[in-house]
Structures are given as structure tokens and as C-alpha cells.
Amino acid sequence: MIIAIVNQHDNPDRTVIARNLAVLRARSGRRVCLMSTARDGDWATERADAAVRPWIDTRQVGSRAVKTRLAALRPLFNDILVDAGARDTEQCCCVLASARLVVVPVRGSEIDLDRQYRLLARLNAARAFNPGMRVLFVAVCGADGPCEEERAAVLAHVARVQDASLANVVLHRPAGHDYGPGRCVCDAETCDPEAAGEMHALYDEVYATLPKLALPPAAQLGAAHALWG
Template sequence: MIILIGGEKGGTGKTTLATNLAAMRALAGRDVLLIDTDPQGSSNYWVQSRDEERITPRVACVQKFGKGLPAEVKDLANRYQDIIIDAGGRDSVELRSALVVTEKAYIPIQPSQFDIWTLNQMDELVEAAKGFNPELRAKVIISRSSTNPSVHESDETGKLLADFLNLELANVTIRDRIAYRKAAKDGLAVTELKPKDPKASEEMEILYNEVFGNE
């Protein structure tokens, strides 16, 4: 399966989602490849940290850029069971190219009006990509949401998604938890942290099940 974690807005936790899903998929016994298309290389650095700490199972990672991305992804899909693409937070050649070959795209946004405005362009990009990739499904993940139960920004953001024809709302909200930052620093998935943060682990397991189901 080819999965894209991408969007036009930076700072929404794309790399956090991509690296956690990659590690959890590897822990499930799958041969997974993480493709980092962001010049900042955050996913690649995460893998390097994981390798330096000799954490198993190992997660393979490559950096790929440019218009040739679709052909390269298709070739790599013959060698790996799953590919997870981490696309940077902007309208890039890599983001547009990845939408043409991915099966499922997940677009994390923070629950703010600034992030919601970027969804107009993403809705158009997904519609254009469906001309080449009609099976593409795109879902929005509300990410880095407040852990304060009295803050209802996530609910309000979710209601606004009804205005977009090509975007659905994922069934999980990812909260802004320290556990995600701790895990990233050591090249871990949040489910690998000891002691475990049960709430963060539950969020990521819900996302994992939505993305991969019983596969």
C-alpha cells in the first residue's frame, strides 16, 4: 500500500504521523519504506536516530525529489510491501506527484482558520490528481489539537469539512502531547515509549487501524 502524509501547511505534525505509522507497520512485520520528500529531511533524521540507537525493527528511508517521483515510487512499490511518503508543508512538485500514485492521502491540519483556508487548494489538488488516480481517497486529520477538554476547536473544524467535495474527516484527532516529541527525539514510535503514554498510543493505534485496517 502507498500512503501519503502531506499538505500545504507546515507545522501540522506530518512527520510525526509518517514516522509513527512507519515504525508501527514495521513492528507488524511488514517490509516498509519511508520516503522523505521534504528538503528539511526530518523523517530521514528520525531514521538515523533509530539506527544510531539500534532500535529494531529497522525502518528503511530514502529521500526523493522532483517530477520523477511517481515512477520511482511505482518501482519501489515492487520491492516493499508498504510505502509511506512524508511530503513537506507546501504546494510542491513532490506533493502533486505523490497524489498521482498514492492510494490514501492524509492531510493533517491544526484546528485553526489559517489551516482550514489551505484546504481549498488541497481539495483542488486532490480533484486534479483523481483525473490520473481515480481510486485516490483523501482524509483530513485534525492534529496538534489542545489536550484541554474545554477547548472545542476540533469539533468546529470538523464541521467545516462538509464544504469540500474531495476531502473526508479521519476518525481520530491527534492531540499535542509531549510523548510525541519524546518519541521523535529517540527515533521511536510513541507506542514504543517506556513508560508508555496510553492516550498518545491509543490515538496512534486508531490512526493506524484507519489507514491499514486488517491488512
């Protein structure tokens, strides 16, 4: 299964979520590949050098033949997670056209109309080629959030995207700490249990409850409205 993680800002939330989902999925015994459409630094190398387990197979999405490369990797892995970036690139469009689920972290305090509509257009264009694609937004906020304005902004944002759902979990500053070379939130469960718990809850919504995404989007959004109240 291919899952893409995209957002509308070049903040680290997208990459943090992709890495943690990959780590948690690999812990379950699945063969996982983490791909990126941008230079992802030396995170995987640092992780291997620090002997942090599980080891994560990482790949770079090149500027050409993305669809062909994904097709070649599918038989080798149970799950492929792709950090597909924040920009409307050819690589991102190809990934979205192949993804079963698209995860979109969004900060209510950073939504702006120009980027919002560009993201909307990107997702809707992908659905024309990939009608079964699901979109799951994840609210991200500061340690004390979300405030009422952030709640309203996130709910309005999700409502403007066709067939989108909002995750029940809220992530509080997922990129707020450095857990050491090659480590992520889910490698620091004893020293930061609350943040790790939020990532586990997101993992459950993405994977363990994935079939529920087949419910009518209105029902999914209605549940989110009830939770965010």
C-alpha cells in the same frame, strides 16, 4: 500500497504521523518504506544508531522522476508511506497521483481560507489523474481539545473536500514530546500510553479498516458528525 501524508501548514504533525504509521506497519511484519519530499534530518540514522526496532527504510523523494521512482520501489516493499509536504510542489502532485490513500492532519485552530483552498485544489487535481484516491482527515488538537469552535472548523473543512472522510480518532498533541533520538510516540508506549493508544487507533483506521473507506463518503462523514456531536 502507497499512502501520502500532507497538510496545509508546515507543522510537525504530518511527519509525526508518517513515522508512527511506518513503525506500526513494520511491526506487523510488512516491508515498509518511508519517503519524504523534504530533507528529513537524520531520524532513520539516529534510530539505527540507537538500535530502536523495527528499523525503517527511508528514502528521499528527488525533484525529478518521482513517479518512476515510486514504480521502481513498489516491487520491493509492501507499503510505501510518503511525507509529501505542505506545499504544492511537483513531487507532492506526483505522489498524490499515485497514492491509494491520502492522510491529512488538520488543526481546527489553524485553518485559514487561503491555504484551505490551495489544499482543496491540490487534492481535486490529483483525483483527476487518480480517481480511486481516498482522503482521510485527522483532527489534531491540544491536550484539552477539541473545543466547539475547533470541532466546527474541522467538520466544515472536511465537508469542502470532495469524497473526504474524517477519522474517528482525535490526536492530542502528537508532536508535543521528544522521545529520544530516532524514537517516536509508538516507541514510548509505557511512558506515554495515551498518545501511543491514539496512534494505534489511527493505524487501525488507516490499515485494519481500510476497506471501509470504500463506503459512501456521506456515511463516513455522518459517522464523524455523530462522534463529534
